[in-house]
Amino acid sequence: MNFHRSLSCTRRLGLIAMGAAVVASALPAMAQAPYPSKPIRIVVGYAPGGSVDMAARVVADILTAKLNSTVVIDNAPGAAGVLAAQRVVSSPADGYTLLVGSSNEMAATGLVNPAQKYDPLKDLTPLGLVANAPVMLAAGPNVPAKSIEEFVALLKRNPGKYSYGSSGVGSTLHFAGELIKQRAGVHMLHIPYRGTAALTSDLVGGALDFAIVSPTAAAPFIKAGRITPLGVTSAKRFPTLPQVPALGENAHLKGYELTGWFALAAPKGLPADIGQKIRGALKAGLAEPAYQRRLEEGGSLPAKGDEDLTRIMREDMAKYAELVKFANMRE
Structure with missing residues (x-):
């Protein structure tokens, strides 16, 4: 009789242990709410x-x-x-x-x-x-270049005389400017800025000859005639500034895209x-x-x-x- 009670008790303990194992294995799944469950x-x-x-x-x-x-x-x-x-x-x-x-x-x-x-x-x-x-090459108010043709001719006549600004060393704007120099075979001094606000301000104020700028940031100043857009860096023209050519349209920069x-x-x-x-x-x-x-x-x-x-x-x-x-x- 004691033997049967002991066996029954063992079975009950076994069932309890199995049930606990099943519950434990289910807990992570139950605790893990469907994504997303918080901000x-x-x-x-x-x-x-x-x-x-x-x-x-x-x-x-x-x-x-x-x-x-x-x-x-x-x-x-x-x-x-x-x-x-x-x-x-x-x-x-x-x-x-x-x-x-x-x-x-x-x-x-x-x-x-x-x-x-x-x-x-x-x-x-x-x-x-x-x-x-896409970004844009633009000329400041004191620069006698109103097109890419005039830009290239001006820099070739005056190597090292002109500068351009970007939003910092290693920025996309910097790379875009260096690719222009490489493709067109011209030289400009690079002036890095910490961001685009001061860069755009100096271009508009004439402290910079050229700059690589955001089309959106430049748009009001283009409309006011305070800076001259020379070309966008995309393969095609920018939808909101269709009058500005893509740089790659010019023979000096054919195929340009960055x-x-x-x-x-x-x-x-x-x-x-x-x-x-x-x-x-x-x-x-x-x-x-x-x-x-x-x-x-x-x-x-x-x-x-x-x-x-x-x-x-x-x-x-x-x-x-x-x-x-x-x-x-x-x-």
């Missing part, structure tokens, strides 16, 4: 109101609508976007900290800035191209299912005319969201590496 933070390495910030706010609205989530923008300007990117690569890969970055910190700056400790290709999970961002871009990324190791949700939301949003118009108004050309961002990053890095050697760039 998503988008880190932006530039000040509010700039072109990257404007693109980030479009992305935030897309993710809010498509993922039914709260999305907040966290502006962390500094070092041409590098500080923000570093914060993102150091964050958990759970889909709640994302980066809307530019071609600066996602392709260019690591080639010239030894302080950049991350590798964009290894330390980020690319989620999608948001928009392309555009910046904005993209969405996450830390490395992002779970595939979360990445798929975010990519799907971005692509769906970028297909809608309302979001496309907002990107165009912010000075960029909307992407489709399904481009091979990793390939774009690799190709741009190779192009920029050649220009680093040509210009002997150093931070």
Whole structure:
């Protein structure tokens, strides 16, 4: 009789243990709520109101609508976007900290800035191209050049006399200027600025001869006749400034193309299912005319969201590496 009681007790203990094991194995799945279950933070390495910030706010609205989530923008300007990117690569890969970055910190700056400790290709999970961002070569009010033909002729007659400004060493604007010099066979002194506000101001005021600037930032001054647009860096003309030629239309710069871009990324190791949700939301949003118009108004050309961002990053890095050697760039 004692034997039967002991056996029954053993069976009960075994069943209890099995039940506990089943519950324990189910707990992680029960605790893990479907993504997203809390606010998503988008880190932006530039000040509010700039072109990257404007693109980030479009992305935030897309993710809010498509993922039914709260999305907040966290502006962390500094070092041409590098500080923000570093914060993102150091964050958990759970889909709640994302980066809307530019071609600066996602392709260019690591080639010239030894302080950049991350590798964009290894330390980020690319989620999608948001928009392309062509820039523009413009002349200040004191320069006797009103076209690319006159620009090239002027610089060839006066090698080393003229200067151009960009938003900093290793920025997309800097690379665009050096590619002009390389292709046209001209020389200009590069003057780096910390951002685009002071750059545009000095160009308008005549302190700079030429500058690589944002078409959107330059548009009011072009309209007022205070600066002269010479050409945009995209393969085709910019939709909101159709009167300004693409630089590649000129024989001296035939085939010229160098555009910046904005993209969405996450830390490395992002779970595939979360990445798929975010990519799907971005692509769906970028297909809608309302979001496309907002990107165009912010000075960029909307992407489709399904481009091979990793390939774009690799190709741009190779192009920029050649220009680093040509210009002997150093931070």
